[in-house]
Amino acid sequence: MEMVNITIDNRKLQVPKDYTVLEAARYANIAIPTLCFLKDINEIGACRMCVVEIKGARSLQAACVYPVSEGLVINTKSPAVREARKVTLELILSNHDRKCLTCVRSRNCELQKLAEELNIKDIRFEGETYKLPLDNFSPSIVRDPNKCVLCRRCVSMCKNIQGVAAIDTNERGFKTIVSPAFNKSLNEVPCTMCGQCINVCPVGALREKDDTDKVWQALENPDLYVIAQTAPAVRVALGEEFGMPIGTRVTSNMIAALRRLGFNKVFDTDTAADLTIMEEGTELINRIKNGGKLPLITSCSPGWIKFCEHNYPEFLDNLSTCKSPHQMFGAVLKSYYAEKMGIDPAKIFVVSIMPCTAKKFEAQRPELSSTGYPDVDVVLTTRELARMIREAGIDFTNLPERYFDDPMGKGSGAGVIFGATGGVMEAALRTVAEILGGKPIDDDSLEYNEVRGVKGIKEASIKIGDFTLKAAVAHGLGNARRLLDRIKAGEAEYHFVEIMACPGGCVNGGGQPIQPSEVRSWIDLRRERAAAIYEEDRSLSIRKSHENPAVKMLYSEYFGEPGSHKAHELLHTHYTKRENYPENK
Amino acid sequence: MEANNCCCGCVDEKAQKLQEIIEKYKNTKGALIPVLHEAQELYGYLPLSVQKKISEELDIPLTEIYGVVTFYTQFTLKPKGRYNIQLCMGTACYVKGAEKILEKLQEKLGIHVGDCTEDGKFSIEACRCIGACGLAPVMMINDEVYGRLTPDQIEGILDKYKDM
Ligand code: SF4
Ligand code: SF4
Ligand code: SF4
Ligand code: FES
Numbered sequence: 037m038e039m040v041n042i043t044i045d046n047r048k049l050q051v052p053k054d055y056t057v058l059e060a061a062r063y064a065n066i067a068i069p070t071l072c073f074l075k076d077i078n079e080i081g082a083c084r085m086c087v088v089e090i091k092g093a094r095s096l097q098a099a100c101v102y103p104v105s106e107g108l109v110i111n112t113k114s115p116a117v118r119e120a121r122k123v124t125l126e127l128i129l130s131n132h133d134r135k136c137l138t139c140v141r142s143r144n145c146e147l148q149k150l151a152e153e154l155n156i157k158d159i160r161f162e163g164e165t166y167k168l169p170l171d172n173f174s175p176s177i178v179r180d181p182n183k184c185v186l187c188r189r190c191v192s193m194c195k196n197i198q199g200v201a202a203i204d205t206n207e208r209g210f211k212t213i214v215s216p217a218f219n220k221s222l223n224e225v226p227c228t229m230c231g232q233c234i235n236v237c238p239v240g241a242l243r244e245k246d247d248t249d250k251v252w253q254a255l256e257n258p259d260l261y262v263i264a265q266t267a268p269a270v271r272v273a274l275g276e277e278f279g280m281p282i283g284t285r286v287t288s289n290m291i292a293a294l295r296r297l298g299f300n301k302v303f304d305t306d307t308a309a310d311l312t313i314m315e316e317g318t319e320l321i322n323r324i325k326n327g328g329k330l331p332l333i334t335s336c337s338p339g340w341i342k343f344c345e346h347n348y349p350e351f352l353d354n355l356s357t358c359k360s361p362h363q364m365f366g367a368v369l370k371s372y373y374a375e376k377m378g379i380d381p382a383k384i385f386v387v388s389i390m391p392c393t394a395k396k397f398e399a400q401r402p403e404l405s406s407t408g409y410p411d412v413d414v415v416l417t418t419r420e421l422a423r424m425i426r427e428a429g430i431d432f433t434n435l436p437e438r439y440f441d442d443p444m445g446k447g448s449g450a451g452v453i454f455g456a457t458g459g460v461m462e463a464a465l466r467t468v469a470e471i472l473g474g475k476p477i478d479d480d481s482l483e484y485n486e487v488r489g490v491k492g493i494k495e496a497s498i499k500i501g502d503f504t505l506k507a508a509v510a511h512g513l514g515n516a517r518r519l520l521d522r523i524k525a526g527e528a529e530y531h532f533v534e535i536m537a538c539p540g541g542c543v544n545g546g547g548q549p550i551q552p553s554e555v556r557s558w559i560d561l562r563r564e565r566a567a568a569i570y571e572e573d574r575s576l577s578i579r580k581s582h583e584n585p586a587v588k589m590l591y592s593e594y595f596g597e598p599g600s601h602k603a604h605e606l607l608h609t610h611y612t613k614r615e616n617y618p619e620n621k
Numbered sequence: 622m623e624a625n626n627c628c629c630g631c632v633d634e635k636a637q638k639l640q641e642i643i644e645k646y647k648n649t650k651g652a653l654i655p656v657l658h659e660a661q662e663l664y665g666y667l668p669l670s671v672q673k674k675i676s677e678e679l680d681i682p683l684t685e686i687y688g689v690v691t692f693y694t695q696f697t698l699k700p701k702g703r704y705n706i707q708l709c710m711g712t713a714c715y716v717k718g719a720e721k722i723l724e725k726l727q728e729k730l731g732i733h734v735g736d737c738t739e740d741g742k743f744s745i746e747a748c749r750c751i752g753a754c755g756l757a758p759v760m761m762i763n764d765e766v767y768g769r770l771t772p773d774q775i776e777g778i779l780d781k782y783k784d785m
Contacts (some may be wrong), residue, residue, distance in 0.1 A: 204688040206691045217688075619673075
């Protein structure tokens, strides 16, 4: 790599030629405050929080977009620099709704941290204060424009990474606002509810709809039998909320904490992920054998489903009819489990702990109530669970070892890897290869590395006997768009396609712990959390869905076989085309 | 389309014309601004239905188009009536009771400032100082200037346009 010599705060050093001043400073362990900057996602130099003095330049320059060059002399903390940053920050704060005490992002807010770091003691400008209405009509996302600092990170995420463009910068000057078109609610536009905008927002302007009260109430209600089920990605991220390193596995602590919160049972959504593989694998084999609609596209990511309903209705028949795992699980709990335990299904209250905001929307779809009751009563994100744990005063890092409850607490390794991009594909391959190939595959060959990793679109040809299965995996809706456009244009052909709405898959879902821009500059959350997922898979003795004893039991005692009538009734669903901007007011 | 029940009533030919405008610019770079411009000339404003059509045809997200429309003051989201009333809200007019005039206009026409009557005849706009402070409070109906207004004159003035 070509290097250049620069001087930064009187220190001489060599840095790669393609660095920005910000990167060079960080490399030299010199902190420069930033606000709008988010590596690879929003590098637009808009907020001017990061200004530095460059020798020879007429004005202060934004470090996050200024490239280094040979002989560059930089001063990151001259009086002019410090004053300019303070003015910038005070101007932002002057019309900010500064109610940190009751703000969901307090202590994890980049603006609050800046105010502390820049030693702001007084705000010299009297900003015009105005109160804009809160958009809380969406079941998943709350948008509070009074806390928005106009950094545009969410806009870049939604438009460039997700390819949705549900929000943008509108109006100008003092009235500038980041919002959906025509001031509509996020609930009335093609927002997928993926929550990726929340994860990149530096402040409390975007957040999930908090449903913790509903769960507290259910837990207090003696008539209800309250069951928690947890998605695979939660157990590799929840620890971050309690200061543990990114990628720490906290399965046992999570279960123990849920017990202390008072849930009657704590089950593993992985069991249902395994069930999904049985149903979806069967669907795939049937479609291949009987000339059904191909490619079969996975359906466990509700953000993706909503995206497809809005933007690619021509692919709705390609979608697997399988419900997403937690919805399947809810339906099983309110039918099979209720019967087996002799509990009135009306009294079963299912809480899904998910890395996902889109599942809040999904849970209230009217068609997802096969038993006559909603499959799932409340969806909590990883962050909301952390809030409940804190509120209950549970010392999360210091809990006894606990395991999921039987009989639905056994998930296989295949179920666990659902949490990362490529995981559903790999889990399906582990089962389909064995069924189609007619012979067991051993532990060494059940890891399909070609579908793992963070590459946007991954392709694989997998030999199963004399059949070659062509597969593709896309994560992040922008990548999904690219892949679908290629399929549509006839440029690519597959049997099986996995799509997850969130970049990196559920491990980086819109309900996961939020890491600040600075951490995201160094650490790829998708990789670290996925690594923990694959470790968890390797730690389990059962790693194929069809070998999961709970799944075997479900089929022998209740469903008969995958794809049976009963299975269709409870585990499958259908989709509807959605108009993008309906005009009837 | 929403524009079907727009102020001026007549739309289907307009849809045709909009299509032509879009076709004209479709494959040129930076097509959006000229298309919006001509579309506004055609419709008098840029409602959701028009922006949606442009969004679909040019393959630009609606949010982006809306951002452009609300950024530039030359574009408007609301229709104008055949008689557009611009009421000056500059300091001089304001001090001399422009607000009372506005109240009266709103009451008589049954619409709010920024809106257009159902029959497409009148719309009310509040504008900045038009440089006729000597006549404050002042309003313009299309090109006609009315000065030293009092609320009780309003009815008579509006009546002049009733049968036009
Ligand atoms: S967004 Fe940050 S600075 Fe603003 S109120 Fe919330 S915690 Fe405080
Ligand atoms: S939830 Fe997803 S689709 Fe909706 S605005 Fe946020 S990033 Fe865009
Ligand atoms: S909502 Fe958040 S991410 Fe979006 S512009 Fe405002 S502060 Fe930035
Ligand atoms: S301009 Fe550099 S962080 Fe915003």
